[in-house]
Amino acid sequence: MPDVSPIDSLLEHLKISRGFDFTGYKRTTLERRIAKRMAQVGMEDHLVYRDHLELDPDEFAHLFNTILINVTSFFRDPQVWEHVRDEVIPALLGVLGPDEPIRVWSAGCSSGQEPYTVAMLLAEALGLEQFQARVKIYATDVDDEALTEARAAVYTDEQVQGVPPELLERYFVHQDRSHVVRKDVRRVVIFGRNDLVQDAPISRIDLLTCRNTLMYFNAETQARILKRLHFGLASHGVLLLGKSEMLITHSDLFVAGDLKRRLFRPVPNGGERISEAPPASGPAVQLGEGAAIRDLAFDSAPVAQVVLDDRDHVIAINRQARTLFGLAPADLGRPLRDLELSYRPADLRSNLELAATERRSVGLGLVTHVMPSGERRTLDVSVTPVSREDETGGAAIAFADVTLHQQLRAELESSKTELENAYEELQSTVEELETTNEELQSTNEELETTNEELQSTNEELETINGELQQR
């Protein structure tokens, strides 16, 4: 059996026994959160902890709660919500007919502050009556406890701090020191369990908020989730992510509507890149005295080129092409089909036909070419038909060597990904710290209570002692 790390075997166990798959979550966060739970129950060995998970039916819920970080707030990142209020919602209402339904999905909604934030903004924009008639906000999470809190919609003074005072007044009922979201607003929000990794997305969504949730997943799982979110969005829909979530920029499913505010729009038929070659603009054929200079320029051009006549015989090969493909002057005059170049590194024959019939330049895209020396190069190949006024013509085949460009691009891309990963990691660690801080705070409060109890017991004992001494 191959070596499986203790943490992997624990995750596998959870997958089989509980049907919950944590393998798509960021490794570092997972390790820290599991270690934290193990420390809470006083265990150091993953195998011992695994036994504990099997024996104690409540332990999974504790572990689950420790792993999932529920940090959230009303109007989290206020500038984003100002933008939603001032730009996104008016634009959406402009696209939709006056009676058309408005469908919102808050994915990873935690204890409900985010969907209720959207609800308040839509109620403000539409008026309560229209809001109730047209809006449906689906709010989903995998954490049932968080969903229960969200449905109850009861928040403390501290939790409603981010709500602008006039909205707090209008959309909450105040009871003692707690604030409950009004029933007519609550009714519009439908809470449900949905696992972003495994469950089907909700469809025809106009506004999808999935904030500070993607960042807990590794890049591969984020890509899978983004596919589902893309599927769920209407073509005019908008996706709103958290401020540190940037891996989406590597996806071809979305384009940034407003990158600063992490607002994205779905690309129609996303994922199927369509590349259109630019129309040809046939090069002017110059004759006369400059011919020798022109030939020299052609020969020393940095882009490898091979020119064919109207019967597809080779009539010119420049120096770059000779070096790249090991061609020799003796190849001049030969039919292209007799040369290996006609099919390697790219199929030229069918593309020559296409370029000739459609009278346009055809881009073959990037191909890998192994040089006679064994070195690998990346070439951007294009076939351009050239014709004279009498309609006879040939074709110019260009092989631009973009190896360096590609390498730099790949390096840049990987540095960018690393940077984005680091940023996400930082953000999720901050949220973890916030959770730990809250936990410390409550432990502190517990200690203070215990302390008070000890103090009063002590005082009681002192009193009894005094009484005994008086006897």
Ligand SMILES: C[S@@+](CC[C@H](N)C(=O)[O-])C[C@H]1O[C@@H](n2cnc3c(N)ncnc32)[C@H](O)[C@@H]1O
């Ligand atoms: C940090 S909270 C973000 C809450 C809110 N969106 C915000 O930005 O304030 C992340 C939420 O994602 C949820 N979550 C984690 N894994 C999930 C999954 N596989 N499917 C759906 N929600 C998930 C967690 O339970 C948690 O409530």
